[in-house]
Each structure stands twice: as structure tokens, then as C-alpha cells.
Amino acid sequence: MKLKVRLVGIETGFTPVVTINHLDAIRYDLHPRDRVTVETIGKGKRKVIAAVDVISTDKSIKQGEVGVLVEVTEELSLKEGDIVDIHPAPKPDSLKYIKRKMDGEALSARELDRIVKDIVAGSLSEVELSFFVAAVVMNPLSLEEITGLTRALTRNGSRFSTKKRPVVDKHCIGGIPGNRTTMIVVPILAAFGLTLPKTSSRAITSPAGTADTMETLADVELSLEKMEKVVAETGACIAWGGSLGLAPADDRIIRIEKPMSIDASGLMLSSVMAKKFSVGATHILIDIPYGRSAKVSSRFKAEELKQHFLSLGTLLGMKLTVMLTDGNQPIGNGIGPVLETRDVLAVLQNKPDAPQDFKEKSLRLAAELLEFAGGLSKRASYEVAKDVLESGSAWKKMQEIIAAQGPPKEQFKLGHLRTKLLATHAGTVKSIDNKAISKLARLAGAPITKGAGLYLHKKVGDKVKKGEPLYTAYADSTEKIRHVKLYHEELKPYRVK
Amino acid sequence: MKLKVRLVGIETGFTPVVTINHLDAIRYDLHPRDRVTVETIGKGKRKVIAAVDVISTDKSIKQGEVGVLVEVTEELSLKEGDIVDIHPAPKPDSLKYIKRKMDGEALSARELDRIVKDIVAGSLSEVELSFFVAAVVMNPLSLEEITGLTRALTRNGSRFSTKKRPVVDKHCIGGIPGNRTTMIVVPILAAFGLTLPKTSSRAITSPAGTADTMETLADVELSLEKMEKVVAETGACIAWGGSLGLAPADDRIIRIEKPMSIDASGLMLSSVMAKKFSVGATHILIDIPYGRSAKVSSRFKAEELKQHFLSLGTLLGMKLTVMLTDGNQPIGNGIGPVLETRDVLAVLQNKPDAPQDFKEKSLRLAAELLEFAGGLSKRASYEVAKDVLESGSAWKKMQEIIAAQGPPKEQFKLGHLRTKLLATHAGTVKSIDNKAISKLARLAGAPITKGAGLYLHKKVGDKVKKGEPLYTAYADSTEKIRHVKLYHEELKPYRVK
Numbered sequence: 001m002k003l004k005v006r007l008v009g010i011e012t013g014f015t016p017v018v019t020i021n022h023l024d025a026i027r028y029d030l031h032p033r034d035r036v037t038v039e040t041i042g043k044g045k046r047k048v049i050a051a052v053d054v055i056s057t058d059k060s061i062k063q064g065e066v067g068v069l070v071e072v073t074e075e076l077s078l079k080e081g082d083i084v085d086i087h088p089a090p091k092p093d094s095l096k097y098i099k100r101k102m103d104g105e106a107l108s109a110r111e112l113d114r115i116v117k118d119i120v121a122g123s124l125s126e127v128e129l130s131f132f133v134a135a136v137v138m139n140p141l142s143l144e145e146i147t148g149l150t151r152a153l154t155r156n157g158s159r160f161s162t163k164k165r166p167v168v169d170k171h172c173i174g175g176i177p178g179n180r181t182t183m184i185v186v187p188i189l190a191a192f193g194l195t196l197p198k199t200s201s202r203a204i205t206s207p208a209g210t211a212d213t214m215e216t217l218a219d220v221e222l223s224l225e226k227m228e229k230v231v232a233e234t235g236a237c238i239a240w241g242g243s244l245g246l247a248p249a250d251d252r253i254i255r256i257e258k259p260m261s262i263d264a265s266g267l268m269l270s271s272v273m274a275k276k277f278s279v280g281a282t283h284i285l286i287d288i289p290y291g292r293s294a295k296v297s298s299r300f301k302a303e304e305l306k307q308h309f310l311s312l313g314t315l316l317g318m319k320l321t322v323m324l325t326d327g328n329q330p331i332g333n334g335i336g337p338v339l340e341t342r343d344v345l346a347v348l349q350n351k352p353d354a355p356q357d358f359k360e361k362s363l364r365l366a367a368e369l370l371e372f373a374g375g376l377s378k379r380a381s382y383e384v385a386k387d388v389l390e391s392g393s394a395w396k397k398m399q400e401i402i403a404a405q406g407p408p409k410e411q412f413k414l415g416h417l418r419t420k421l422l423a424t425h426a427g428t429v430k431s432i433d434n435k436a437i438s439k440l441a442r443l444a445g446a447p448i449t450k451g452a453g454l455y456l457h458k459k460v461g462d463k464v465k466k467g468e469p470l471y472t473a474y475a476d477s478t479e480k481i482r483h484v485k486l487y488h489e490e491l492k493p494y495r496v497k
Numbered sequence: 498m499k500l501k502v503r504l505v506g507i508e509t510g511f512t513p514v515v516t517i518n519h520l521d522a523i524r525y526d527l528h529p530r531d532r533v534t535v536e537t538i539g540k541g542k543r544k545v546i547a548a549v550d551v552i553s554t555d556k557s558i559k560q561g562e563v564g565v566l567v568e569v570t571e572e573l574s575l576k577e578g579d580i581v582d583i584h585p586a587p588k589p590d591s592l593k594y595i596k597r598k599m600d601g602e603a604l605s606a607r608e609l610d611r612i613v614k615d616i617v618a619g620s621l622s623e624v625e626l627s628f629f630v631a632a633v634v635m636n637p638l639s640l641e642e643i644t645g646l647t648r649a650l651t652r653n654g655s656r657f658s659t660k661k662r663p664v665v666d667k668h669c670i671g672g673i674p675g676n677r678t679t680m681i682v683v684p685i686l687a688a689f690g691l692t693l694p695k696t697s698s699r700a701i702t703s704p705a706g707t708a709d710t711m712e713t714l715a716d717v718e719l720s721l722e723k724m725e726k727v728v729a730e731t732g733a734c735i736a737w738g739g740s741l742g743l744a745p746a747d748d749r750i751i752r753i754e755k756p757m758s759i760d761a762s763g764l765m766l767s768s769v770m771a772k773k774f775s776v777g778a779t780h781i782l783i784d785i786p787y788g789r790s791a792k793v794s795s796r797f798k799a800e801e802l803k804q805h806f807l808s809l810g811t812l813l814g815m816k817l818t819v820m821l822t823d824g825n826q827p828i829g830n831g832i833g834p835v836l837e838t839r840d841v842l843a844v845l846q847n848k849p850d851a852p853q854d855f856k857e858k859s860l861r862l863a864a865e866l867l868e869f870a871g872g873l874s875k876r877a878s879y880e881v882a883k884d885v886l887e888s889g890s891a892w893k894k895m896q897e898i899i900a901a902q903g904p905p906k907e908q909f910k911l912g913h914l915r916t917k918l919l920a921t922h923a924g925t926v927k928s929i930d931n932k933a934i935s936k937l938a939r940l941a942g943a944p945i946t947k948g949a950g951l952y953l954h955k956k957v958g959d960k961v962k963k964g965e966p967l968y969t970a971y972a973d974s975t976e977k978i979r980h981v982k983l984y985h986e987e988l989k990p991y992r993v994k
Contacts, residue, residue, distance in 0.1 A: 008557075009557030009558075010516060010552065011550070011552060032752075053508070055507065059506045060506025060507065061506070091756075095756075095757065095758075099758075125756065126623055126624050127757070128756060130623075130627030130628055131627055131630075131631050131757055134599065134627065134628050134631030134635070135635070138635045139635070259622065260596065260628055261592075
């Protein structure tokens with residue numbers, strides 16, 4: 001049926017959607033959520049699959065009209081009043097495969113590829129994608145399936161390419177506030193001559209992702225071309241992964257998992273590996289911090305995850321090394337983008353107040369990669385990493401990377417309001433709760449307010465006197481300062497004994 | 498935050514949604530799909546929970562504005578330019594229970610009630626509801642859980658009430674074209690003096706539901722008050738269940754199952770029983786037709802389903818009788834609303850051309866209920882049913898019911914285009930495929946075009962000569978006639994040998 005376009009300025013952020021009048025729906029036997037092909041008319045025909053919404057009043061979309069939401073408008077370059085041809089589209093094959101997985105059967109690489117293709121094309125509705133996620137949560141993916149899914153996620157997306165070898169990458173499982181080791185490890189290794197096309201994420205539930213923190217120093221929203229240029233010039237980059245179109249289906253799957261707070265290990269593994277695969281990484285270091293308040297809560301679980309990563313690396317033909325690290329407290333002193341950047345600069349510039357735990361962990365990760373990908377001996381690798389950092393080479397390289405990526409969009413300053421949270425009694429810091437610290441930094445305004453967050457004066461093992469400050473909170477509103485104080489009492493992030 | 502209302506004439510048909518500008522989203526730390534409370538200002542405050550959509554351009558919703566979709570507009574009676582207060586709402590408890598079910602744990606009656614409450618309130622997103630459905634498909638509900646869910650579905654919805662006892666109801670599992678026994682059984686029993694507040698569905702994937710067929714004779718979109726009035730006056734009604742608000746959560750669950758073509762037996766059982774529970778039924782007959790091309794494909798499966806129904810009836814304290822019936826071919830000759838009504842009237846008016854299989858099945862069902870709920874002996878019940886029908890009392894009662902419900906919205910006529918589908922060789926009709934017949938009747942235009950459908954001239958066991966018509970298709974467009982002819986060749990609904 002031919003219908004007249006009415007532009008509707010709404011995005012679904014997911015499946016492309018068009019709305020039609022209920023009379024047309026009856027006439028053409030279309031039901032809400034049915035799939036239709038929307039096709040432009042005339043030369044250079046273009047088409048897209050969209051879901052139908054039926055409007056039961058005549059107020060916005062009249063008979064003979066079709067309301068076109070932003071995704072479809074952009075895909076087909078439509079203008080108000082254009083005529084489009086709409087006809088029912090068949091159900092995608094991947095629905096059959098999803099049902100098969102729900103029934104407990106294994107999916108082949110070809111079937112997983114079909115599912116991922118349909119996710120990227122937007123031909124699976126959110127309901128259908130939810131069934132896929134539920135199926136793999138309840139009938140966990142085998143290693144073979146994870147391998148197939150990883151390849152499918154990578155194949156159906158953009159890829160970064162370079163002729164350089166090796167291509168080095170690192171990934172941290174997350175869950176530890178601070179911990180901005182990427183911003184130290186990347187310049188050390190690049191200064192040594194290795195290639196690191198590093199992509200990072202923004203915070204979803206934490207007070208900062210590496211992309212948020214790097215953004216206070218340089219532009220991180222690079223195009224794939226720009227990223228290739230930066231890496232060609234400097235050997236490395238630290239870019240936001242979200243603007244590059246690498247493994248885009250993964251982002252959609254994550255959006256389904258998030259509201260349910262689901263953490264399906266098979267999906268996580270293929271998500272991590274697909275992002276590395278998409279940048280052509282040949283040598284990868286996986287950092288698994290574990291500890292009571294970390295994402296991975298025990299040594300046992302950390303070892304188990306390590307084995308999964310190593311097996312997956314073998315199946316995918318990628319060289320992988322895994323380090324289990326201390327996840328019992330935040331790494332570094334600053335929590336929140338600007339405060340973390342201060343730590344990063346202190347380490348790179350060899351300032352006397354640089355947090356030693358942060359420097360030390362970064363050196364150990366860099367050393368592991370120098371040995372694993374750079375061909376150095378175990379003994380030499382740590383010394384070389386230290387030398388590259390302390391000689392100022394790493395800082396020089398970081399400045400090159402910043403210059404190549406371009407200046408940040410804004411100058412971010414530390415929150416102008418601050419409050420000190422004090423010890424109620426004397427003793428030694430026994431533990432600092434990662435989850436509580438994350439929550440307090442978010443209450444202060446991080447990552448939305450880049451200058452907001454916490455600065456930890458005391459770490460585990462430090463002695464404190466009664467009334468001495470444990471940490472300072474930075475924010476830009478008195479309300480947020482008040483929230484931090486309130487929740488500090490409730491969450492009790494420090495255990496002092 | 499206080500925002501200015503901009504009305505957006507779009508319905509989601511599901512979760513209430515508001516859209517905000519990306520700058521406000523950043524400022525208030527709201528992410529797409531977050532839940533917010535939308536509250537009116539001033540006296541008589543009203544509020545509703547809605548999901549947030551973030552608009553990343555300034556074209557439609559500017560900073561300081563909120564786009565309000567139809568569900569929220571209606572719930573809060575909003576006008577363009579009104580000011581509403583928006584703040585983040587916590588996640589509903591039912592998410593925890595859904596995750597628990599995904600993990601294989603059983604849900605308590607209280608937890609199921611909470612889930613159903615949240616479904617009705619629209620506080621669960623489609624993604625979240627999909628996880629619930631996937632969970633109960635993959636970890637099937639126990640009989641105790643089905644009982645809990647049935648009670649929860651009923652409790653969170655409208656209810657029909659009458660002081661009359663017994664309150665009789667019947668339900669057919671479906672899948673057999675024609676088969677409009679409700680329209681014969683209800684007037685027979687009501688003429689006998691029993692109470693039958695019957696609600697029926699419209700077709701989703703079939704060529705007609707009882708509500709579609711009844712609609713050619715009377716108004717079926719009754720309010721609950723009107724339904725109570727009709728039943729008080731005549732002892733019965735045949736209304737569309739969709740406009741009554743009985744077990745509304747069930748309709749939402751069905752909408753999630755439909756695109757996945759999921760048929761979770763636990764959900765089906767609680768759906769059927771909740772609808773009966775909501776009309777206060779005390780005595781229920783469940784008709785399970787089985788046959789190779791029926792919904793229930795074997796005697797074994799039919800027996801299994803029968804046991805589930807009987808156990809559930811006991812747990813719910815409802816008297817239940819189950820009949821396993823022949824589902825090997827359509828019942829009656831007409832397929833499609835107007836054609837089925839012709840069969841119904843022929844039986845009620847004792848016309849000589851009335852389809853005997855349809856009349857006979859209706860009498861058997863009516864007799865079963867006369868015995869089960871009416872206190873008649875097995876021997877007498879069939880004779881009484883036959884007498885009530887053949888004396889014209891049932892037809893008189895049906896006319897009363899039609900008059901009480903009110904006239905149909907339109908006069909529907911048989912499709913003016915018709916074509917006869919002929920036997921290619923002589924022999925005896927061995928089988929008629931229910932699914933193929935359904936599909937052909939839908940291709941002819943049923944149920945959207947009420948006068949479209951098929952009229953079967955031959956049934957199983959009939960002898961046919963080469964070139965004799967097997968059935969006639971009725972439609973209102975030559976294109977549809979062409980489709981029927983085309984698919985008749987492909988689907989071969991008749992097996993003649």
C-alpha cells in the first residue's frame with residue numbers, strides 16, 4: 001500500500017518503527033508489531049524493515065498516512081509528504097533458532113551469525129531479542145557457541161585494520177573504582193614501539209569509564225578513519241568504542257541485559273572478545289581483579305573465568321594472557337573523571353604524590369605485555385616498563401596521542417564544593433568497599449559531572465586518627481554534598497579497626 | 498524536575514512512555530528505559546509510572562519539555578503546556594521474582610500476584626515481561642504456580658458478578674475452523690434456565706473467533722454493566738472478552754507470546770481459567786478437540802491436557818468437566834463470520850440444510866452441561882437438549898439475547914465474488930486439513946472481511962465425482978480469489994482417495 005509520510009521526531013533507539021492509522025491496519029490486515037518493508041518509490045529505491053504501531057485515533061496519523069520515526073527517516077532520507085510503499089515482511093529465520101535455543105539445543109555458527117545479522121538490521125524486536133538473552137542465560141552457551149557468537153558479532157560490524165604486528169590490547173573485567181591503568185599501560189607500550197588501537201567504554205553503572213576519564217584530556221569520539229590515522233601516527237589511541245560501530249549487536253544485547261541486571265558469562269565473554277577481534281588484536285591481556293566487593297568475588301571464580309578466557313582465546317586463534325589482580329579496594333586515590341586524570345598525570349609525570357598502588361599495578365600489567373607481546377624476558381620486562389615510565393618517554397607518548405586525537409570538547413574543572421568525610425575512631429583501615437565507593441562517587445555527580453567524585457586520603461593498611469579525613473568528596477551542588485554525607489553514614493565504605 | 502507537557506499522539510499499547518531532551522537526561526542522570534514517576538501539580542495530584550525515552554535532537558522535544566505519549570496523557574488527563582513533576586522511580590520488586598524463576602526457583606502466590614500487579618500497572622517493560630514469559634516457558638510452572646497465577650490474573654482485573662447459581666461456562670481449546678458450538682450451547686442452556694455469562698475472543702490467527710461471528714448478529718463490545726444487565730434479563734450473553742477488563746494482564750502476556758509463536762501450557766491453562774474465574778463460573782466444560790491437523794495433535798496429548806485442567810479445577814475449587822472431541826476436520830460447513838452465522842441460524846431455526854455434525858456436537862456439549870450443572874440424568878440430558886433446540890426454544894432465547902445486546906454495528910453480507918474449488922479426481926474424502934482450511938479462509942479475507950470465507954460442500958466420508966465442487970470461496974476482491982486458487986493448489990486441503 002502506498003502511504004504519505006508524516007515525520008515523527010521520536011527515536012526508538014532500537015527497532016525501526018512506523019505508525020499507521022487503525023483503518024489502514026484493518027484494511028491491510030496489519031497488527032501492532034507486525035513487520036513491514038518500507039520502500040521508497042522511483043529510482044534508487046531503498047528499503048528498510050520496520051515494526052508497525054497502530055494509532056487508534058485520527059489525531060496524529062490519518063488514513064493514507066504513515067508516521068515515520070527517526071530511524072526510518074534517516075535510513076531512507078525521507079521528507080514530509082514523500083510517498084512510500086509498505087507491505088508485510090516475513091518473520092526472520094532467527095526466531096526459529098532462538099526458540100531452538102530455548103528448547104535446550106545448541107546453535108551452529110551459521111545460526112548465531114543469522115541472529116546477529118538480524119539484530120544489527122533491527123529485524124528482531126526487543127521482545128524477540130529478550131527471548132534470545134533469556135535463552136542463553138537459562139541454557140548457557142557452550143564454548144563453541146561463544147566462539148561462533150564472537151565471530152558473528154565481529155563479522156557484522158566495522159573493523160579496525162592495520163598492517164602492524166603484533167596488535168596489542170588489554171581488557172579489565174571492571175568493578176574497581178579508579179583503576180585507570182589503560183592510560184598508563186598504553187603510552188608505556190606505545191613508547192616501546194608496540195601498536196595499541198585501544199577502545200574503551202563509558203561508565204554505565206560506575207563513576208567513570210576509561211573513555212570518560214580520557215575525555216578530560218582529549219577528544220575520544222573518533223571516527224574509524226580518524227582512529228586509523230591516530231594509530232598510524234603515534235602507534236596507539238584511547239578512544240570511546242561506542243562511536244566506532246565495532247560489534248554493534250553487542251551494544252544492543254547489553255541494553256537488554258542492563259535493565260534485568262543480568263550477567264550472562266557467555267555473553268560477557270563474547271562481548272569482550274568481539275571488541276578485541278574487531279580491532280584486529282593479536283595479543284591480549286585480561287585483568288581480572290577479584291575480592292569481596294569486586295565484580296568477581298573469589299579467587300575460585302577468578303580462576304574459572306580465566307580458564308574460560310584462555311579456552312576461548314585458543315578457539316579464536318588469539319594469544320591471550322590473564323592476570324588475577326587484587327580487587328579488595330579502589331586502585332589509585334581519585335574516583336571520577338577529573339580526579340582520576342589527576343592520578344594518571346601524576347604517575348606519567350613522575351610526581352612525588354603519585355599513588356604508588358596505581359603506578360605499581362600499571363607497571364606490572366605493562367611488564368606482562370612487554371614479555372608476552374614484546375618478546376622481552378620476564379626479568380627485563382618490569383625494568384623496561386619502569387624505565388620507559390620514569391624517563392618521561394611514556395608521558396611524551398601520551399602527549400602525542402592527545403595531540404593526535406585532538407583537544408577535549410571542554411575544559412573540565414574539579415567540583416567547586418567539597419566536604420571531608422572523617423574517621424569516627426582511630427585504628428587501621430581494614431577494607432574499603434568498592435561498591436560503596438562507586439555509589440558515593442556517583443551520588444557526588446560522577447560521571448555526568450566530570451569534576452565530581454571522591455579523593456581517597458587513606459587506603460587499606462593506613463593508620464588513621466579519630467577525626468582525620470578518610471576521603472574528600474567533590475561536587476557542584478550542595479544537594480549532592482548532602483547526599484554524600486547522608487549515604488556515607490549508611491554505606492560505611494571504610495572499615496577501621 | 499518540573500517539565501512542560503508536549504502532547505505526542507502516539508500509543509505504545511503497552512508501557513506508558515514519556516520522552517525528554519538529551520540535555521535534561523544528562524542533567525538529571527536519566528537513561529533510556531529508566532522508570533520515572535510523572536506527577537501532576539496542584540490539588541488532586543495524580544501520578545503514573547512511565548518509561549523514559551531520550552530524544553537526541555532538539556527538533557521535537559526541547560530542554561525543559563516532556564513529550565507525553567497517549568497512555569500517560571489519558572491517565573493524567575494532561576493538556577498541552579501543563580507542568581508535570583518528574584522523578585526517578587525505583588525498580589519494581591517483581592524483577593527479583595522473575596530472575597528467581599529464571600534461576601529455576603518456584604514462585605509463591607504472593608510473588609506471582611506482585612508480578613501480575615506490575616504487569617497491569619505497566620511498571621514492567623516489554624523486555625522485562627519477555628523475560629518472565631521466557632522463564633516460565635523454559636522452567637514450566639508447577640500446578641501450584643498455575644493456581645497462584647490464575648488467582649492473581651483474576652484478582653487484578655474486573656469481575657462479573659451475579660447471585661445466580663450455578664454459573665455455567667464452556668471453553669474450547671480451538672484450532673478447528675467453523676465449530677461455533679457456543680452459539681448453540683448457550684441459548685439451549687439459557688432456555689433451560691441456566692446462567693451463562695459467556696465471553697469469547699476475536700480471531701488472532703484463525704478465520705473467526707466466536708466474538709467475530711456473534712458480531713454479525715449483535716453488538717458484542719459490551720461494558721461490564723451492560724453485560725450484567727443482559728445476563729440479568731436473559732440468563733446469558735455472548736460478548737467479546739476484550740472490552741471487559743477481565744484478567745487484563747493475560748492479554749499483555751498473550752501479546753508477548755504471539756510474535757514468538759510460543760505456547761506455554763502453564764500460561765494457557767491459567768489464561769483460560771482466569772477468564773472463567775473472572776465471570777464467577779462455578780461449572781465449566783472444557784472441549785479439547787484433537788486430531789492430526791488440530792491444535793492438540795494426539796489422544797495422548799489430549800488426555801494429558803485433560804488431567805492438567807482437572808487438577809487445576811480442584812485446586813481452584815471450580816467444578817470442571819472435560820470432553821475430548823473429534824478434531825479431524827472442520828465442524829459445520831461455513832468458515833468465516835457470516836458463513837458460520839448461516840450455519841448457526843440453520844441449526845437454531847431447524848432448517849433442513851443445517852450441518853448435522855455441527856448440530857450433533859453442539860447437542861452433545863449441551864447435554865454434558867445439562868447433566869453436569871443442570872442436575873439431569875445422563876439419559877435425559879441429551880433428549881432435553883434436543884427438545885429445547887428442536888422446539889424452537891433455543892432460537893427464541895437467542896433472539897432475546899441478541900435483542901438485549903443490541904443490534905450489530907453494521908449489516909454484513911456474504912462476499913460478492915465467489916469461486917468453486919473442484920475435485921481433480923473421483924473418490925471419498927479421507928481428510929480435510931484444519932490448518933490449510935484456516936489459511937485459505939484468511940486468504941479470502943476472513944475475519945477482517947466478515948462476509949469472506951469458505952463454504953465446504955464435502956466433509957470426511959463424502960463421495961465426490963471428478964469436477965464436483967469441494968468448497969466455495971467468498972471474497973470481495975479478485976486478488977483474494979486469485980490467492981485462494983493459488984494456495985488451494987499448494988495447500989491441497991482435501992485428501993480424496
